Amino acid sequence: MPEISRKGANLPTSPIRKLAHQATLAKERGIDIYHLNIGQPDLPSPNSALEAIKTYKEKVIAYGPSEGTKSFREKLTNYYKRNNIHIQPTDILVTTGASEAIIMALDCITNEGDELIIPEPFYANYETFAAACGVKVVGIPASFESQFSLPYINTIEAAINSRTRALFICNPNNPSGYVYSKEELLALAKLAIKHDIFFIVDEVYREFLYDGATHTSVLELEGVSEHAILIDSMSKRYSMCGARIGCLITKNKEVIAAALKFAQSRLCPPTIALHACEAAIDEPAAYLENAIAAYKLRRETAIDCLRKIPNVELAVPKGAFYCLVRLPVSDSDHFAKWMLESFEDNKETLMVAPANGFFSGDKTGKDMIRIAFVLETKKLVRAIELLKLALDQYPNKLA
């Protein structure tokens, strides 16, 4: 039998998806699962997008331009302008989700054996995308106690070597919910310029901010435009995760030209979804305001409920819709699996993402889970009640 590739053999399984099989078995036993494991909002997609699908008029579902339609890129440009981000349609490459935007960015800027510096915890799939490109992720630990703010800049700089190709952050952060300050961004930009490396920022949760937090885009910073690559997506903003429409934005002409060549090879982003996303951009502002208000309430609910569980701590999120929670367990992988296999209350259980997968180390994060507050408050209250009940019954609970 022929051998598979080293990266194929060694890839970690996504912490978000690794318990999918156990979840299927639980459902087959008649158990209802509250999904706090994945950032799949339950909010309806914008009416304008749903309507655009229903009234789709083309008779041939044809290839579109590899870089995305001009009209979509123009609308996006206006959206960014409203967000104080000044770009041209030609700075945008429309991609199949932020996932493809990241893969293309790495294809454009890294060679096999290069390194990316990412504060950890980080979105686990970054490591898979890097592995696919033969690139190593160097995680710089952020601390739970400071809500996962940027690690000391000197620690980050000390990790830069001749193979380092980029600093990479997610802002607002998945999984921690931390929102980087303008000062933190400037410090990273300064490092990128000094060492002549790229600065990639995944801003897919741009609008989801709490407690007066403000967001600064990497493309608002001055002097770093040749180094900056912005990753974005329609998935979370418009609750259209299944559309798979994202984008890569940069003012660096060499990067966008190379990215376009990769984009041409895969032909185009999905046509019908792009059509629906174009309509979504025209949705009245109230849609997003309501979505943000809903997440605010959910976040407060989640925080209140979690704080009532003994021996549970949380890193209070200022943005996105995730929260890292420290539990009195030594192996959250085992605990999460146990909830699906051996726990139920009134035929209900809970699915969470074990946090170890969001750290580069084998053992870090084993006492944490990530929850996504993407359920309506009543369900969220019940979901966190299930977490409390599960902890009460978990045979391996500490203390």
Add this chain to the structure above:
Amino acid sequence: MPEISRKGANLPTSPIRKLAHQATLAKERGIDIYHLNIGQPDLPSPNSALEAIKTYKEKVIAYGPSEGTKSFREKLTNYYKRNNIHIQPTDILVTTGASEAIIMALDCITNEGDELIIPEPFYANYETFAAACGVKVVGIPASFESQFSLPYINTIEAAINSRTRALFICNPNNPSGYVYSKEELLALAKLAIKHDIFFIVDEVYREFLYDGATHTSVLELEGVSEHAILIDSMSKRYSMCGARIGCLITKNKEVIAAALKFAQSRLCPPTIALHACEAAIDEPAAYLENAIAAYKLRRETAIDCLRKIPNVELAVPKGAFYCLVRLPVSDSDHFAKWMLESFEDNKETLMVAPANGFFSGDKTGKDMIRIAFVLETKKLVRAIELLKLALDQYPNKLA
């Protein structure tokens, strides 16, 4: 300014898309372009698919399973059964077009520096996908005179070395239209087994066969199931190129498990398009029969018209909807560009794919173009008339 990657800097531009800018300029000058450059069928997508879009009921366009929905994979399994290909739904990974299926296959089976053996000419994007994976394509020349049948098996075997990871063909072939015989497939399978390497076959044009040609799938061959990887797509079969739904199929459990991990990292194939494709599979057989009949007629029309142009030769296609045409020019890149920039007849011109991009050598194929017979016959007749007129006027015409 930070340096971009070697592969980003060195990627060739797709021969299908390289003249996109010139085409835009021609359109801005009021010129109508007949597109024979890209395999974008003009046939309507199936009614069932268009209807499924119009009646899409979900309120949340949500992530689907990373491997594709179970119902879609079950329907696909039945489709393959009708085509004498016996697989299980778990052997299928649904991808974002055949493009992603190929990228994932290469991610699963190659390490940086490995090699793929592909008879040439070949679909140009294979080279980009390989480059993205750090893999080298070794092209084995097939001959125009034999309509690009499989090169001598001894020549292919002589190219196999310790870095070779796979034999890779497209059957029916894009760009040549050649349909490999069962004997040719068996010879390749035997080599794959003997050297313990993979055998990848892109079968997206499976149904499009002419002059009594028959198609044998790699998954119909015995004894090679651990080595075989089938690439497929809904794009051509259902005239749904913009849907971006394809699949990777293999009975090799290690490959499918690794591919699933890559698939999980990019979350899922596009949800709405998958819903539409699922409906397309249920379309009555008449749809595909009519499509095949239309291509038969177009192919005959194209062959007849091309044969009437002096000093033009063609490799008669037995499948797919492409044809390689040898012209009395020494640089078909220049000729194709010239047609967009300096030629028009009654405000109309023609766009073709220069064939050099389908060969690995710098100079091979410079006297050829690829045309796609994806226009209705009347338009096709006019398009080939434009080719004749353009050749008459082309200042650099040979002989």
